[in-house]
Structure formats: structure tokens, C-alpha cells
Amino acid sequence: MLFKLFKKKKDDLEKDDHYLTLRIRETVQETSDTVTIYFDQPDPIMDYLPGQFLTIIVEINGKQERRAYSLSTSPFVDPFPGITVKRLEGGLVSNFINDTFVPGKRVTVMKPLGNFTADYHSHNKRKYGMFAGGSGITPIMGIIKSILINEPKSEVNLLYCSRSQDMIIFEKTLKELADKYPGRLNVTHNLTQPKAGWEGASGRLNHEKVSEFFANYFNHFAENQRFFVCGPEGMMETAQESLGRLDVKKEFIHSESFYLEKDENQEDDPIEGVINRPVKILLEGEEYSFDVGPSKTILEAGLDEGLNMPYSCQSGLCTACRGKLLSGTVEMEEDAGLSDNEIKAGYILCCSAKPTSAEVKIQID
Ligand SMILES: Cc1cc2nc3c(=O)[nH]c(=O)nc-3n(C[C@H](O)[C@H](O)[C@H](O)COP(=O)(O)OP(=O)(O)OC[C@H]3O[C@@H](n4cnc5c(N)ncnc54)[C@H](O)[C@@H]3O)c2cc1C
Ligand code: FES
Structure with missing residues (x-):
């Protein structure tokens, strides 16, 4: 099927392989503005690497919000996975978590992602x-x-x-x-x-x-x-x-990086000379086709169309929206999350990429 649209509601997310529902086991106030949220291990248990992050998905004022939070626990030491969230002044989700996450509450998350980790070996003398x-x-x-x-x-x-x-x-x-x-x-x-x-x-x-x-x-x-x-x-x-x-x-x-200051003037600038570009996305075994307007990123256009594209930070930092460019060219405003090897291998971040040619085709893992 070349063109297929669907909107995933929260209930549907729970049936999707990329997502999990976790039950809050315990909260620990670390400082006056920072809390650690420990989750029960789900069945089957949630595997993760030290340093990876969860994407917390919450609904605030009727709108779905996603934010990345690093796991502060170690899978080798701690029986329960936990994230540690610091209130940001005026911040939507960090304050919501600090104010409303209590034991027993169930939270939808994207499974652990991220490359900020180390390879561990008992022989290492580092x-x-x-x-x-x-x-x-x-x-x-x-x-x-x-x-x-x-x-x-x-x-x-x-x-x-x-x-x-x-x-x-x-x-x-x-x-x-x-x-x-x-x-x-x-x-x-x-x-x-x-x-x-x-x-x-x-x-x-x-x-x-x-x-x-x-x-x-x-x-x-x-x-x-x-x-x-x-x-x-x-x-x-x-x-x-x-x-x-x-x-x-x-x-x-x-x-x-958790956050990069943006140049507000450049944020929504259309790329000069670029018109609506058709983009094809290969996702979960299906191919989807939609147009991306000059001031939209590929992720924004895909979400507008109702596609269940994975994402978290929406600022080019976390790689949750990573895809492989199979054909065409794109321009990325921010690619800090990608390693040099990933860039060489043709990976792009859909939250930051705008198409600059016809025939853009992207495979999402
Ligand atoms: C990979 C990754 C891992 C992360 N891990 C953690 C973690 O373990 N613990 C944690 O507390 N946070 C973590 N963050 C940051 C977190 O995802 C949110 O960005 C943060 O909690 C702010 O969200 P908010 O909804 O409260 O603020 P928002 O409502 O999104 O932002 C409010 C205002 O503050 C600005 N802003 C947003 N974030 C920051 C920031 N960090 N510093 C300064 N200004 C900012 C925004 O531009 C906006 O103007 C991580 C981010 C990434 C990308
Ligand atoms: S959603 Fe985080 S890099 Fe794109």
C-alpha cells in the first residue's frame, strides 16, 4: 500500500512494540526540585543499557507531550529502573512529573533508547x-x-x-x-x-x-x-x-545534550527555493507517502498526516526519530545526536530534517 494514514491513540500505543506501560513503584525526593521515579519491572522485563533514556508520554491539557528522561539506575545493580527529573522553571512536563507521578500510577513510555553508554568488561582496566x-x-x-x-x-x-x-x-x-x-x-x-x-x-x-x-x-x-x-x-x-x-x-x-539553545530567528525558516516535497517513509513494513511543506520537518509533516513515527526530544538530540536515507537529500538544522559513523552510514534525524530534493525515501527502524 503506497498511501496509508492512521492515528495512534494512547491505547494503541500500548499494543505497539516500541512502547510500554510502566507502573510507578516508588518516588524519592532527591533535592527540593528533583525526584527519582522508580518503576516496577514489567513482564517480560525491560532491558536497557546504563545511560539510556526513556521517553515519557503524558497528556497535558488534552495534548500528548513527550520528553526524554535518562535512566539513573544501573541494570547490573538496581532491581527497579528509575528516572530522575529536575523541575525546569516554567517547564511543562518536568513540573507535571514532579507534581503528579505517585506510586501506583501507570505511565506510557517509549522503550529505552540512546548511545550514551559504555562497553563493560571485567578485564577492562580503564x-x-x-x-x-x-x-x-x-x-x-x-x-x-x-x-x-x-x-x-x-x-x-x-x-x-x-x-x-x-x-x-x-x-x-x-x-x-x-x-x-x-x-x-x-x-x-x-x-x-x-x-x-x-x-x-x-x-x-x-x-x-x-x-x-x-x-x-x-x-x-x-x-x-x-x-x-x-x-x-x-x-x-x-x-x-x-x-x-x-x-x-x-x-x-x-x-x-539534554537541551540546545535555539536561534529563534532560524527555527521555522523555510529552506530557500524549496517547495512542497513528496517524501516516502518505510515504517513497520508499510510505505507511506506525503508532502513536506517548506517550513516543516519530515517528522512534523508525518505527524500531521497521522503517522505513528517515533520521536522524543524533537530537537535533534536523542535519536528517537532516526531513519536511514535510502534516496534523495535532506538538510538538517541539528544533528548533534548522531555520531560521525551514523552520518556516514546515511542516518538522519526526521525531527530536524527537511527534504531538499525530490525522491526522498527514508527507512525508519
Ligand atoms: C536524551 C535526553 C535525556 C534527558 N534526560 C533528562 C533527565 O534525566 N532529567 C531531566 O530532568 N531532564 C532530562 N532531559 C530534559 C527533558 O527531556 C526536558 O527537556 C526537560 O525536563 C524540560 O521539559 P519541560 O517540559 O519541563 O520544559 P518545556 O516546557 O519543554 O520548556 C520550557 C522552556 O524551557 C526551555 N528548556 C527546555 N529544556 C531546557 C533545559 N534542559 N534547560 C534550559 N532550558 C530548557 C524551552 O526552550 C522552553 O522555553 C533529557 C533530554 C534529553 C534530550
Ligand atoms: S526526536 Fe530526538 S532527535 Fe529527533
Whole structure:
């Protein structure tokens, strides 16, 4: 069938292989503005890799909203999977979750996705450098726990930036892990707005701080080192740039962005000279055909047509909407979520891609 339209309601999503319904088991208030939501394991159990994220799907004011939240738990350590959600001032879903997610509630999610993870092996003798800021600790927490349990010869060094001491997410858990694994987990806290009496590092992350941390735990770059960076945009840029200046090879730095500032002027700009373009999507064994207008992305046009295309962040960061370009050309406003290898292999992000030729055909996994 060349042209088929259907709208998937929430009930239908539950029958779809990409989605799950999870029951909230427990909520734990981590700080005044951050909560961890633990879910019961469904049957069959939900497999995930440390550092992957769930897409939470909720209905607010009659509209379906989706947001990505990293699993802060480790499948090797924690019996129940959990996400940790920090309130964003004025944020729709983060506040909704903090206010309404209570034990017993059932939540529709997209199954775990994401490449921000490590390969774990008991023989590995690695040195890990973790740079986290604010809620960016969530995927890193799952990764740290997984390394400590799976790689007895590896060492983890964390530089964690928070606003003030009462805003440090997982402060107690990190301390307990550092005590349990002496010398194998070293935690440095850095506070941007410390209260009187704080004796640790303070101020914005800068090259001097990254260099000092690097000198303390790594000395010089070696191929058994791996670096993970997750946090606010400015903090991530500083960590990435500084690691580069310290001769750390790019392929040894793994990064995950939760949010990128957009240039509002460019957001809906049509691509010059582009008209409505016909696009074909191969999805769940069917082929669908629809037109994409000049200021729409392929995902927006597909959703307008009622297609059940997978997506989460809608900002080019999470790869939930990833597809393989089989023919034609597209232009992407944002491809931060894709690795160089994925781009070389022809993968695109439908939430960010606009067709720039006729005959665009995309295979969605
Ligand atoms: C792969 C991935 C994993 C993520 N994991 C987590 C996680 O583990 N924990 C967590 O708390 N969040 C996480 N996020 C962020 C989360 O998905 C939401 O973006 C965040 O909760 C804000 O959603 P909201 O509906 O509350 O805000 P919205 O209503 O979407 O946004 C309100 C306003 O704030 C701006 N904005 C949106 N997000 C941010 C931001 N992060 N920083 C600054 N301004 C912003 C928007 O442009 C808008 O103007 C993750 C995001 C991605 C892509
Ligand atoms: S929906 Fe997240 S990258 Fe497209």
C-alpha cells in the first residue's frame, strides 16, 4: 500500500512494540526540585543499557507531550529502573512529573533508547573521567554504578557541578559509593553558587578547573581513558574544549545534550527555493507517502498526516526519530545526536530534517 494514514491513540500505543506501560513503584525526593521515579519491572522485563533514556508520554491539557528522561539506575545493580527529573522553571512536563507521578500510577513510555553508554568488561582496566552538571548526573550515575560493579580494575573520577550543596543530586549515594569503593570512585564537587562555609571548588567550570582535575587523576592522555560529559550547554562546551586542549582524542569523549539553545530567528525558516516535497517513509513494513511543506520537518509533516513515527526530544538530540536515507537529500538544522559513523552510514534525524530534493525515501527502524 503506497498511501496509508492512521492515528495512534494512547491505547494503541500500548499494543505497539516500541512502547510500554510502566507502573510507578516508588518516588524519592532527591533535592527540593528533583525526584527519582522508580518503576516496577514489567513482564517480560525491560532491558536497557546504563545511560539510556526513556521517553515519557503524558497528556497535558488534552495534548500528548513527550520528553526524554535518562535512566539513573544501573541494570547490573538496581532491581527497579528509575528516572530522575529536575523541575525546569516554567517547564511543562518536568513540573507535571514532579507534581503528579505517585506510586501506583501507570505511565506510557517509549522503550529505552540512546548511545550514551559504555562497553563493560571485567578485564577492562580503564580510567574514566565524568563531567556532569545539574540533572546531567542522571545517565552518568547509571554508568558509574555499572562500571564499579562490572570492572573491578577500573577507576572512575567524577567532576560534578551543581548550584549549591542542597542542589547536589545523589550527594549521599555518591558518598556511599566512594566509601564502598575506596580509590575506585573519586568525586569532586564544584558549586557555582555555594553558601557560606563551603570549602570545596566553586565558580563556573573553566579550563583551569578541568586541567587541575585532569592533572590529579589522569596526568596525560592514554588510550585506556574514557570521558563522559552531560550537563548544561556551556558547561559541556567547556569540558569538551578543555579535554581537546589536553590532547584527549575526540573519539574518547562521549557527550549527551539534554537541551540546545535555539536561534529563534532560524527555527521555522523555510529552506530557500524549496517547495512542497513528496517524501516516502518505510515504517513497520508499510510505505507511506506525503508532502513536506517548506517550513516543516519530515517528522512534523508525518505527524500531521497521522503517522505513528517515533520521536522524543524533537530537537535533534536523542535519536528517537532516526531513519536511514535510502534516496534523495535532506538538510538538517541539528544533528548533534548522531555520531560521525551514523552520518556516514546515511542516518538522519526526521525531527530536524527537511527534504531538499525530490525522491526522498527514508527507512525508519
Ligand atoms: C536524551 C535526553 C535525556 C534527558 N534526560 C533528562 C533527565 O534525566 N532529567 C531531566 O530532568 N531532564 C532530562 N532531559 C530534559 C527533558 O527531556 C526536558 O527537556 C526537560 O525536563 C524540560 O521539559 P519541560 O517540559 O519541563 O520544559 P518545556 O516546557 O519543554 O520548556 C520550557 C522552556 O524551557 C526551555 N528548556 C527546555 N529544556 C531546557 C533545559 N534542559 N534547560 C534550559 N532550558 C530548557 C524551552 O526552550 C522552553 O522555553 C533529557 C533530554 C534529553 C534530550
Ligand atoms: S526526536 Fe530526538 S532527535 Fe529527533
